[in-house]
Amino acid sequence: MTGALRVLVVDDHPVVLAGLTxxxxxxxxxxxxxxxxxxxxxxxxAADLAPDVCVLDLQLPDGDGITLGRTLKQQWPTTRVLILTMSDDPGAVVRSLGTGLDGYLLKDSDPHELLTAIRSVATGATVLGRGTSAPVVAASNAAPDTSPLRALDARDREILALLVAGLTTTQVAHRVFLAPKTVRNRISGLMGKLGVTTRDEAVSLGRAAGL
Known part of the structure; x- marks a missing residue:
């Protein structure tokens, strides 16, 4: 179909692969x-595909989706990669985002959520499915007392971690169950605590601190 987003699907279970397709x-x-x-x-x-979005299983018989996703993004710089897996392993969630992939979704998600996630990552957004943002938050809460984030409370760290992951204000508001205006106020407050004047500076500090 002309104008349709082109999607590459990789899963080692034939029935799942057929269903996703x-x-x-x-x-x-x-x-x-x-x-x-x-x-x-x-x-x-893959040589001539150049998909807009790759939907990859985490565990493959001859590798893993995170490593494959990184390779595909190197091959096709504009391609977005969404991990779709049964695993809610915190390390996998954090590693996928740290590697530069664009989303992490669990296979028990609603079909509509998957289709929405594909469309969202295609626009450049980062998508974290239900049950997968907790590891990002936990990583932020594990920052040592010497971290530049020591002035932030738990909610500040949660919001900053999601900003580092690439979520918009509206997406953050949805994740933390707050109004967008409240999230904007929280972001302004945490920027003040960090001594920075822009959101990008706050995100850079968060990333440097290991979020």
Whole structure:
């Protein structure tokens, strides 16, 4: 379909792969440009695909989705990568974001949530599915007392961690169950505590502190 987002799907379970392909192809604005069950299969078909979004399983028979996603983003700099997995392992969530991938979603998500996530990462947003933002928050709360973030309270750290992950003010508000105006006020307050004047500076400090 002309103008549809091109999606590469990788999952080592044939039934899951077929289901994802059917779900995505059924959406008017999405089309599956490739499907594979392993890293080797991706390499065999990937040369001319240049997908807009890659939906990758975390565990593959000959590799992992995070490493594959990093490789695909190097090959196609404009491609976005969404991990879709059964694993809510905190280390995997943090590693995927730290590697530069664009989203992490659990397979028990609603089909509509998956389609929305694909569209969102295609626009440049970072997507964290339900149950996957907690590791990012935990990583922020683990910062040592010598961290530049020591002046922040738990809610400040939670919001800053989500900003570091690339979420917009509206997305952060949805994650922490606050009104967007309240989140904007919290962001202004944490910037003051950090002694910075822009959101980008706050995000840079958060990233440097290991969020």
């Amino acid at each position: 059917a779900l995505i192809d059924a959406a008017d604005d999405l089309t599956v440009c490739g499907a594979a069950k392993s890293v080797a299969e991706v390499r065999a078909v």
